[in-house]
Each structure stands twice: as structure tokens, then as C-alpha cells.
Amino acid sequence: MFSQAEExxxxxxxALEEKLQKNISTNILASKTQTxxxxxxxxxxxxxxxxxxxxxxxxxxxxxxxxxxxxxxVVRKHxxxxxxLVNKLNYGWDExxxxxxxxxxxxxxxxxxxxxxxxxSPKFDPHGDPxxxxxxxxxxxxxxxxxxxxxxxxxxxxxxxDSSDEFLKYLNKKNLALRDRIKVIDIExxxxxxxxxxxxxxxxxxxxxxxxxxxxx
Amino acid sequence: MFSQAEExxxxxxxALEEKLQKNISTNILASKTQTxxxxxxxxxxxxxxxxxxxxxxxxxxxxxxxxxxxxxxVVRKHxxxxxxLVNKLNYGWDExxxxxxxxxxxxxxxxxxxxxxxxxSPKFDPHGDPxxxxxxxxxxxxxxxxxxxxxxxxxxxxxxxDSSDEFLKYLNKKNLALRDRIKVIDIExxxxxxxxxxxxxxxxxxxxxxxxxxxxx
DNA sequence: AATATAATTTAGACAAGGCTAAAAATATAA
DNA sequence: TTATATTTTTAGCCTTGTCTAAATTATATT
Numbered sequence: 216m217f218s219q220a221e222e223x224x225x226x227x228x229x230a231l232e233e234k235l236q237k238n239i240s241t242n243i244l245a246s247k248t249q250t251x252x253x254x255x256x257x258x259x260x261x262x263x264x265x266x267x268x269x270x271x272x273x274x275x276x277x278x279x280x281x282x283x284x285x286x287x288x289v290v291r292k293h294x295x296x297x298x299x300l301v302n303k304l305n306y307g308w309d310e311x312x313x314x315x316x317x318x319x320x321x322x323x324x325x326x327x328x329x330x331x332x333x334x335x336s337p338k339f340d341p342h343g344d345p346x347x348x349x350x351x352x353x354x355x356x357x358x359x360x361x362x363x364x365x366x367x368x369x370x371x372x373x374x375x376x377d378s379s380d381e382f383l384k385y386l387n388k389k390n391l392a393l394r395d396r397i398k399v400i401d402i403e404x405x406x407x408x409x410x411x412x413x414x415x416x417x418x419x420x421x422x423x424x425x426x427x428x429x430x431x432x
Numbered sequence: 433m434f435s436q437a438e439e440x441x442x443x444x445x446x447a448l449e450e451k452l453q454k455n456i457s458t459n460i461l462a463s464k465t466q467t468x469x470x471x472x473x474x475x476x477x478x479x480x481x482x483x484x485x486x487x488x489x490x491x492x493x494x495x496x497x498x499x500x501x502x503x504x505x506v507v508r509k510h511x512x513x514x515x516x517l518v519n520k521l522n523y524g525w526d527e528x529x530x531x532x533x534x535x536x537x538x539x540x541x542x543x544x545x546x547x548x549x550x551x552x553s554p555k556f557d558p559h560g561d562p563x564x565x566x567x568x569x570x571x572x573x574x575x576x577x578x579x580x581x582x583x584x585x586x587x588x589x590x591x592x593x594d595s596s597d598e599f600l601k602y603l604n605k606k607n608l609a610l611r612d613r614i615k616v617i618d619i620e621x622x623x624x625x626x627x628x629x630x631x632x633x634x635x636x637x638x639x640x641x642x643x644x645x646x647x648x649x
Numbered sequence: 650a651a652t653a654t655a656a657t658t659t660a661g662a663c664a665a666g667g668c669t670a671a672a673a674a675t676a677t678a679a
Numbered sequence: 680t681t682a683t684a685t686t687t688t689t690a691g692c693c694t695t696g697t698c699t700a701a702a703t704t705a706t707a708t709t
Contacts, residue, residue, distance in 0.1 A: 240656080240657090241656075241657055241658085242655095242656060242657080252656075252657060252658085253657085253658070253659080253660095255657090256657065256658055256659085257658095272657080272658070273656080273657060273658080
């Protein structure tokens with residue numbers, strides 16, 4: 216079907232569209248895919264020929280329906296494999312990204328649906344991100360950013376805006392995990408740092424950290 | 433470490449060495465890897481530079497210790513993934529080869545050992561072939577070819593010489609599986625076909641088929 | 650509006666891994 | 680032991696996906 220490189224570009228474009236809600240520029244895509252802008256341009260031409268994206272020179276790029284479907288399949292595979300790695304092989308949530316990055320490209324008509332069944336059709340991956348179903352449908356949960364909470368408000372840590380290994384390791388160190396119940400104790404107006412409380416402890420997090428935490432109220 | 437292509441060549445050379453017990457020729461390797469002889473020659477040069485094989489022009493090729501170790505890791509990964517696919521995802525033994533062929537190239541320091549642990553350290557894959565341990569050690573079981581049995585002798589179907597999908601499908605159709613207890617009822621001198629009996633039924637198999645069945649007495 | 654800066658694309662190159670066709674080496678046979 | 684056939688290697692080319700450097704287009708600034 217598609218090459219690994221193609222799948223990686225599709226996935227990257229999809230992720231950026233979700234985040235930025237606009238046409239994706241060559242440069243941003245280059246930094247996301249760890250390549251150079253010129254390489255991106257080359258690939259965009261190929262993807263455009265295959266009707267996976269809409270691409271007009273200098274205008275940035277957008278997934279077509281076909282392209283989005285293809286991207287969602289890759290996302291589905293990635294997240295199901297992450298779930299497998301964490302819940303069956305006992306990896307930490309900060310260790311699975313690179314391996315899932317490889318596993319997501321395994322080609323098979325049937326593998327991923329069998330894997331899903333084996334895992335009992337989980338709806339969310341270890342970072343709280345929704346796992347698209349067979350048809351690319353995603354279960355969206357309404358959450359608010361921790362920054363939006365007022366003093367005294369409570370909620371449950373549902374998912375992360377940034378799931379980089381570094382950030383995950385930070386959360387590990389601070390003993391914060393998905394599903395933790397969080398209460399805002401105080402907000403420091405000077406630097407917007409937030410004093411929070413969980414079942415087990417209290418801590419102060421920076422504005423930057425809080426901005427990465429999405430809360431289900 | 434090694435590229436997929438390199439790993440595939442190493443595995444192919446290993447398999448052929450096991451089977452033929454001599455230097456492996458360019459042509460044989462080409463047919464095993466589904467490439468052309470000229471491509472094989474190119475790759476052999478690269479593998480020789482990396483000290484994975486001993487290669488003298490026109491003389492065929494042999495794995496070095498390092499090369500054999502590398503090949504055994506690939507075999508280990510292939511067989512553990514096959515075991516996973518059959519025993520966890522409920523694939524048939526005739527459906528897993530192509531997928532395992534991809535999974536065996538996933539790169540990770542820790543993945544395969546965790547997978548092994550998860551699977552409870554199986555010693556044999558779904559085709560009865562031994563799974564090398566972490567250090568490349570293989571458990572060898574003494575078996576004899578079904579052709580060597582005399583009328584009246586009994587044994588257990590332990591492994592297959594040819595594990596191609598076609599042959600596996602044949603065995604499925606004839607209701608023959610690993611661990612089946614087999615008794616030789618009669619041998620037809622005219623064409624060397626063999627009349628056998630299992631727990632559940634009797635059947636006649638050709639010389640060619642019998643030659644692919646290894647029996648533990 | 651003209652110009653400086655930033656973003657993007659083009660042109661040309663490279664590495665990996667494959668191919669075909671031709672040349673060279675080895676093996677087989679008369 | 681030549682002659683023929685087979686096997687292997689070499690030479691040169693192709694595709695994919697990447698890169699650098701240069702050229703082009705868009706954007707920002709004065």
C-alpha cells in the first residue's frame with residue numbers, strides 16, 4: 216500500500232492538522248519528520264499525485280479524505296501497539312514510542328484487528344489518546360486544560376498535550392499519572408504556577424507543565 | 433545495527449547452512465532471497481566487509497561467528513513472533529510467516545526478551561522449530577524422518593522439514609498436526625507411499641509428504 | 650512601495666538495494 | 680584437453696528517500 220516514509224508523512228500531517236487546524240507548512244512538517252524542507256517538498260509532490268493531500272506550491276498542505284483515512288489507520292496501529300507494549304509487556308508509558316513507531320508499519324490485512332480483539336478493544340492508549348476504530352472513528356472526550364481551572368476546582372487527569380518521553384519522565388518523577396484526581400489548591404499570579412493536590416501528595420507545577428495536562432471535569 | 437536486507441541475507445545463509453552443511457552458493461542464495469545473483473554478489477561484499485561472512489569470489493559463502501550470532505537473533509525473533517501470532521492472536525500456523533517476516537526486523541534492546549517472558553519462554557515455534565535463547569543457544573531434539581520408519585513403528589509428529597504455507601495447508605486438510613501420534617500401517621513398495629494411522633483417522637501419504645515429516649520416537 | 654528576510658522549491662548529488670546485459674571464471678563433457 | 684555450458688562477477692542503470700546549495704516566491708519592515 217504505502218511506504219513507511221509515506222505513512223510517516225501522513226501521520227505527521229494528520230497530527231499537525233489536529234493541533235493547528237490549518238494548512239500545514241513545509242517547514243513545520245520538516246521539523247516534525249526530522250527531515251529537511253527540500254525532502255518534504257519532494258514527498259509532498261508524490262503524495263499529491265497519489266491524491267492523499269491537496270498541495271499547491273507555497274500554500275502548505277492538507278489531507279484529502281483518502282489521506283486522512285490512511286493516516287488514521289497508522290494512528291490506530293500505533294496506539295494499539297502502544298497499549299500492547301504497556302499492558303502486556305509491562306513497558307512504562309515513556310518507553311514505548313520508538314517501538315510503536317516501527318510496529319505501526321507492519322503490513323497485514325488482519326493483524327491489527329486481531330490485535331485489537333486480543334487487547335479487548337481498548338478505547339485509549341497509555342497516554343490517554345483515543346484509539347481510532349476500524350473505520351477511523353475516534354471517541355472524543357471533552358477535557359479542559361489545567362490552566363483553565365480556578366482555585367478549588369477538581370478533575371481527573373485524562374490525557375496529555377505533549378507525550379514526549381521527557382515530559383512523561385517528568386510526570387513519573389512527580390508521581391503524576393493518568394486518572395489521577397487533581398484539585399487546584401492555589402494559583403500563583405506572579406508566574407502562573409499552580410499548586411495542586413492529588414490523592415497522595417501536593418506539588419507545584421509550572422505554567423508550561425500545566426498547559427500539557429488535560430483534565431476531565 | 434543491521435538493515436532489514438542484511439538481516440534477511442544472514443537468515444537465509446543460516447538456513448541454507450543448516451540444511452546443506454556446506455558453503456552457500458550465490459545462485460542458491462538468490463533463489464532463497466528472491467533476488468538475482470548479481471544483487472547477491474553485491475550484498476555479499478558488504479557482509480564480508482562487516483565480517484559477518486567469509487567470502488572468496490566464486491567460492492560461495494559461510495557465516496562467521498558474529499554472522500551466525502546475528503542470524504540466530506533474527507531467527508529467535510521470527511519464531512517468538514510466530515508463537516505470539518498463533519497462540520495469542522489465534523492465527524493458523526499457515527498464516528503467520530509473512531507477518532513474522534516483518535516483525536522479526538523490529539529494533540529494540542528489550543522488546544524480544546519481554547515478549548519471550550510474556551509468552552512464558554516457549555521452546556518451539558508453531559512449526560516445531562526450536563526457538564534460540566537469548567544467547568543463540570538452540571534446543572535440539574532428535575527426530576527421524578517418517579521415511580525411515582518401518583511398518584508397525586510409532587512416533588509423534590515433531591516438526592516439519594518444509595514449513596511452506598502450501599504444505600501446512602495440505603496438513604490442515606488432511607487433519608495432521610504437530611504432536612499427533614502416528615503409526616505406520618503399511619508401506620507401498622511400488623511408489624513408497626505410506627499408509628499411516630493417527631488417533632482419529634487413517635490416511636495414505638506420498639513419499640514426498642512423508643519426507644517432510646520428522647518424527648520423535 | 651521598495652527592499653530585506655524568511656520560507657519554499659528546484660537542481661543536482663548520494664546511499665541502499667535492486668535490476669539487466671556482458672564479461673570472466675569454473676565446471677562438465679566430448 | 681579442448682570446447683561447451685553453467686555460475687558468478689562486473690559494469691552501468693534505476694528507484695526511493697534523503698541531502699546541500701542555489702534560485703524563487705512570499706512576508707515583513709521601513
